[in-house]
Amino acid sequence: MSARLSGLPGSWAGLDWQPTGIGAGLLSWQGASHESWRATTAAGVDVIAKAPRPHAVGTAAALARAAAAEAGVGPEVLALDAETGVTVERALGTDWQVATGLRLQTVPGALAALGAARRAFRASGAVLPPRDLGAESQAMLDAFAAADAPLPLALAPVAAALPRVRAAVADGPEPAPSWLSSELSDIQLSPRDGLGGAGLGGAGGCAVLLTGGTTAGLADPLADVGTIMTELSPTVLPAEEAFPLLWGSDHPGAYARARLWGVIADLWVLLRAMQAHAQDPESEVGYLGYLMFRTWHAEHPVRTGEIDALIAQAGRGWE
Secondary structure: OOHHHOOOOHHHHOOOOEEEEEOOOOOOOOOOOEEEEEEEOOOOOEEEEEEEOHHHOOOHHHHHHHHHHHOOOOOOEEEEEOOOOEEEEEOOOOOOEEOOHHHHHHOOOHHHHHHHHHHHHHOOOOOOOEOOHHHHHHHHHHHHHHOOOOOOHHHHHHHHHHHHHHHHOOOOOOOEEEOOOOOHHHEEEEOOOOHHHOOEEOOOOOEEEEOOOOOOEEEOHHHHHHHHHHHHOOOOOOHHHHHHHHHOOOOHHHHHHHHHHHHHHHHHHHHHHHHHHHHOOOOOOOOHHHHHHHHHHHHHHHHOOHHHHHHHHHOOOOO
16 A cells, blocks of 8 residues: 555545546646545445646545535545545546547537536535735746746747736626636546436436545635636637537636636646746656647737737626
8 A cells, every 4th residue: 555545544544445546637737636545345345546646746636526526516535634635535437538539529518527527526615725816826837937047938928918917807707616727638437327326417318526636625616617628728629619618608708818818727727837847857747748738829819919909808798
């Protein structure tokens, strides 16, 4: 057994835990925030233990996963070590699959179910620490500057636009518990609604569960929409079509604010990935491909000038 699981209650720590590695795709650095182990209880129940990796140390993600489970939109959490952030979850069955762009496009009701799951978490009343990805992005930029660490040249206009973008979304809706993940690897899909009583279903019978929780916190709910919308658009669905599915209604000002939060999220995840890579440069998770992907996402609305129109439109409020 890994020493990282030693803080679990004895009945859990004594299981025959076998490592399963880092739970992320090769281009999903942000989704690589945990290492996992698998075991089977004496009653024959398959369980998974998750422990945060060095760049994601803390208990906030574990608390978020427990809150998601309580809200019915996350895998069942059977044990939680409040000191280390390690959780034990009931393993999902073979009917559940990690979301991909293709699955979200082809499984009926998948995007509607995803929107419903994120809205349910926002309505859960979960007690979580506050998160402001804009402030955190600025803090990371300041830290890079203080250390005289180079940034990709393509990020310069995005970093320069950050103060204007933050100002445009500063007066947003009341903060709510928000998942805030922009990673498809933090979404589990089942093509049949309600398997095992878990997950929220979409119109087509699909069910969704939220996993990970590394980014979750109390935040502007439009930030929660923007973080996942920037991942979905344009490859899965145009942003204009994805927004009402994720937000639950349509409004031009709310849409613009979500798009701006998406720009912030792309910058935040990119800077976070660079920090993680500096701590673990030999990681098996692909960094360069992720760097190019996120840089393109972050810079596109800035270089095309779309950012100016979005900032102006954000002034129309959100309701």
